[in-house]
Amino acid sequence: MGDAGTERSGLGRRAVRIGSVTLRHTASALGGAVFRRGRGGSVSARLAKRAPAMLTELGPFYVKVGQLLSTRRDLLPERWCDELGRLTDTVPPPSREQLEAVLAEEFGPAADRPFAEFDWEPVGSGSIATVHRAVLTDGRVVAVKIRRPGIVPLMSSDFRLAGALARATGRLPGLRRLPAEEMLGQIGTAVLAQADLAAERDALTQLRANLAAVKGVRLPEPVEGFGGDQVLVMEFLDDLREFRPEPYRPEERRDAMRRVLRAVYQMLFLDGLVHCDLHPGNLRLDAAGEVVLLDAGFVVRLPDQVRRHFGEFFLRMALGEGRRCADIVIESAARVPADCDLEAFRTEVEQLVGDASAVVAAEFNLAAFAPRLFKLQRRFGIFAAAEFAFPLLSLLVLEGMIHSFDPGVDFQGEAVPVLMQALSGG
Template sequence: MDADAGGVGLGRRAVRIGSVCLRHLGAALFRRGDSASGRLAEAAPAMLSELGPFYVKVGQLLSTRRDLLPDNWCTELARLTDTVPAVPREALTAVLTEGYGPPEQWPFREFDWEPVGSGSIATVHRAVLADGRVVAVKVRRPGIVPVMTGDFRLAGALARATRWLPGLRRLPAEEMLGQVGTAVLAQADLAAERASLEQLRANLAEVKGVLLPGPVAELCRDQVLVMEFLDDLREFRPEPYSAQERRQSMQRVLRTVYQMLFLDGLVHCDLHPGNLRLNAAGDVVLLDAGFVVRLPDRVRRHFGEFFLNMAFGRGARCAEVVIESAAQVPKGFDRDGFQAAVVQLVEESSALVAGDFNLAAFAPRLFKLQRRYGIYAAAEFAFPLLSLLVLEGMIHSFDPGVDFQGEAVPVLLQAVGLPVD
């Protein structure tokens, strides 16, 4: 991020953004090689990294949107990394002082200035309270909200300008920005994250072997989220668990995700290896509720109905659900052609032996069909589906034999009010 970004006016920031974009895009367009779209895709990661954290996070989310972007764009954007230096101690002190008063009034008996996690929006620190409880303290970076809000406004102008660029004219840039930009800004709202954590914990309280850190409500502030510190966490990989322990853990993960998707409608959409962990007992631990999507009841029902009909091989109804839940259906839409293509896709998937279904193979084909017929999925539908793709790869590496559809069906039947045998 530009060192002086928080203090400059929007106009000066706009000039800076325009200059960076023109330099990268101009160089890509005038360079010989692949198509204009291919050259622009290759230039995007370096350009977004130079523009700052808002654009990096937008790019990261867009890299998952294979329903909207061609594969080469998603591949290039997936190279973006959210590696940001830690906040200087003086700046952290200022934020904590604003929240709690001078240091002698802070509720922390100990505070580790070296963060256990450092992102573009916040850093996370281990601390000990006066009563001896160990907590995780998430501190929002000073000045990040006005910078990101201003960048969101400027990005809107940039998205509108893409309609004039060769290779980008067909991309629904404004729609994409509206979806992913809003999701990025929401990750800076620590009060919303606290509320999401509390609601997720309540929703999943009956799911055995699933843990989320509990907020310490009385110590949370606008720029500070204080939570229970969960220690002895392990990376999401098979060792040293037995085959039975691995299967049980993966069943817990799937039961948790399916309950969020099909029953509760409050979905953690950022379950990458950093946020999905296991402890020594094999319990599943969910961290960082900054990117949580609340599914409207209509979308939740559509989502469940799509998966249930897919599991039973009812491709025609799957196609109708996609159409009904779409954010955009073009004029002159070829409904019959789209439905026939989805029916074929679902029939091919239904022919697989139980446990062999692969969402990572199914979803990109569905996304390509949506792009071909001009259907753009609503963000509430797309983000949970795409988070499942990330999760599927992690689970298959942990337990290749897990049956995604088989684990989903009992929850889906419960969601639609049918008896579960």
Template sequence: MPERRTHGWLLLGRACATASIITGHLIAALPQLLTRGGRARLADRAPRLLTALGPFFVKAGQLVSTRRDLLPERWCDALAELADEVRPPRRAAVARTLAAAGLADAFAEFEWEPVACGSIASVHRARLADGTEVAVKVQRDGIRPVLEADLRLALLGARVGRILPGMRDLPAEEMIGQLGSAVLHQLDFAAERDSLLLLRANLGAHTDLRIPAPVEEFCRPGVLTMEFVPDLGRFRPLGMTLERRQEVVRDVLRAVYRMLFVDGLVHCDLHPGNLCLDADGRVVVLDAGFVVRLPDPVRRSFAGFFLNMAQGNGPKCADIVLESAARLPEGLDREGFRAAVTELVDEAFGALSKDFELGAFAPRLFKLQRDFGVFAAAEFAFPLLSLLVLEGMIKEFDSEVDFQAEAVPVLMASFAKDVQVDAAAAPRGRA
């Protein structure tokens, strides 16, 4: 009962603070709201508002910035500027989390000043008794009830927002529910440990990517201990030969395609901060807190969409989008949608494969979905969006990379695996 009362007071406090912040920003934006040109610039104010509201809204804004299938480009571009600009946690707060996890005296050395810091956790360099250097990810003390309270407030705001004309057809509650689940999932360090192990097992034999290994003995609720990778550099091709740049590109693409098409995993956070290079120029993948496991039907649908897109089969691509959609409007013009997607795929198929750009194709596909009221399921949108984020970084290494050609061998392996699984599951005829 006392815990429920505490959470009730926290929710009330967050509601009052949220209302005050939003009111202040609305008053400041009033001159813009009164002019057409000003209203168009409201998106530019969104990052400041979300930063003021707190970590849940910052994380949600970062995630929704990738949903270009739901929001206009201007809003996505503005929200993409959001960053976890937070103060390092106090030493006492980190010590409390370590003590609660039973790890107060587990490390021979522990650097209280974090090497990385976000709104959900901080990462500290430490040393085990045997001299092994490790990276210790420590969850912020008391962050879960704050995020849960903010999620409840965001859902309430979405329900109230239904009265606004521009919000009536937008599945705001579904979006916030998905985003909220994704944000809260990042608090599950046991799931992140399992994702690291799964990525290492699935990719180790197929790529040269380096994924830090969790140190099982020192992984507890709220604390994730991993091998420490020293001298990490930004994911940039500076100083590399053309041959080495091409090797890096192929290795990353093989890894991502295998995750998507064969293993059914999506690392939804492969931005430049989580994709690095070690001292030997080897690609390092960090932070598996936002790894989504695709349901098998979705994995198969996405692989089918990608292959049919590469083959220029627009009608089939359209059918896959419709079959996997989270919501379809009443009176949907299916033939109109199929014709529009077919035209888009035909244009892409007509270009040279190496000239194909997902960054040009995906926004047009997303706009078509918005225009026809077709809201994609997050499980289907996340893989496409993860490739979209990756494309820009990859092009820096090799502007001539053939995304589709690199995908074909992995797609073939995926379909071969599915055929074997289906054959094994099929009922056997009588002798």
């Protein structure tokens, strides 16, 4: 059997495995819905509840896709987004033998490797890579991120199979308006990019340069000359604390949140290179109270037009100019149905922005605003381009932390100076 035949055979086996897992979880959900009818056990609710377990069993590609889909409230019902938001990718690490094999590919035999010490027990273990503490032969303490062996072919196969499913889904009645194939293409590409550790090294370097002027914000520095697309070597940042309010004083919390917001707004509105995965696990505080951003695997480059559209939307929302907000959503959309009532959409967005503008700045709630906007988009069939949706939804991840740190923070007001600089061409 040739290479093409072997590949088809492998895809076939993987398709059977995916079908088997999917059918088992679906049957369990449907059976539960039958027995719980009339007691909150609807089919949709049961399927949504089973989704995290099913995607976890299917593997890292599906876990990552589920995590990203959980942010797409413009596309999926809130129940599904809530359930998918429970997905985690903390999984057991590979064996030492498997890790040894990756290091041998990157650095050669043990005697030629640049490590005087290497801790095989990882300090972090995700679905795509593990992170280990090590000491270089020159004495520098480093963090070594190692991609799981065999993960790229598996994820690539799953991407191809999911693409075929998305194309089939797009032909079903009632789902033809949903941009399933485009959505999977954007999300799947972002997921596969997280396995490229050479790209992450470049992203870290660029983010460090872009954010150098933001005081009190740090990112680990990649170590030049080591690693490739399977291994990333960077400085080991010690004495890091979880990103939580205790034990900091109110003024320290406010300073920390302002630094986070300044960094995020710099990325979103000025640089266009955006860290889209700033959940609590990827944020830390060091002993001096400085903010540390970790794991630059999910970094998106915004096209200039998208960056300006996003910045203007945020500014117009802060100023209460709902009609212009609606036009920006339309102009930046991935798809607008030919029969869409655009005037009705503008009217409803104007009302939504007007309602948000009626509250005082400290009480503005993006987590309440965004789902209402997404519901409108879903009803009118105006689906956001991923390049536009991801930055907005990265702010949603931050908002809960922001208000827990400093309930009085002016989420929009902190953005205005950066927005004015961005929109003036600065």
